[in-house]
Amino acid sequence: MRIAVIGSRTMALAFRLGGITDVTEVQDGGAIDVEAAREGFRRLTADADVGMVIVSAPVAEAIRKEITRFHEQGHMVPLIVELPDETGEGEDPMARVIRRTVGVDVTR
Numbered sequence: 001m002r003i004a005v006i007g008s009r010t011m012a013l014a015f016r017l018g019g020i021t022d023v024t025e026v027q028d029g030g031a032i033d034v035e036a037a038r039e040g041f042r043r044l045t046a047d048a049d050v051g052m053v054i055v056s057a058p059v060a061e062a063i064r065k066e067i068t069r070f071h072e073q074g075h076m077v078p079l080i081v082e083l084p085d086e087t088g089e090g091e092d093p094m095a096r097v098i099r100r101t102v103g104v105d106v107t108r
Contacts, residue, residue, distance in 0.1 A: 003054065006044070051078050
């Protein structure tokens with residue numbers, strides 16, 4: 001199984017330097033190409049050879065409906081991992097789940 005990445009140009013470069021070749025660049029500067037992100041997500045999650053999809057947090061927020069739908073359908077593979085981009089912005093997905101479940105932000 002292979003690892004794939006969806007994110008900014010900078011994030012894509014970093015992962016390429018680390019040896020990951022299946023990279024989808026959907027953000028150059030500040031603008032996210034949401035349609036390209038959706039298409040990349042659909043393509044990668046349908047590929048049986050992909051075991052993990054790393055998505056930058058800003059891109060994940062832009063395609064949140066697709067990610068949620070993927071999880072609600074009971075899919076376990078590929079694993080979807082959200083990482084902050086080079087700006088460090090983005091919400092911790094685990095903190096979001098805890099906040100929804102408990103009703104309190106326990107990370108502060």
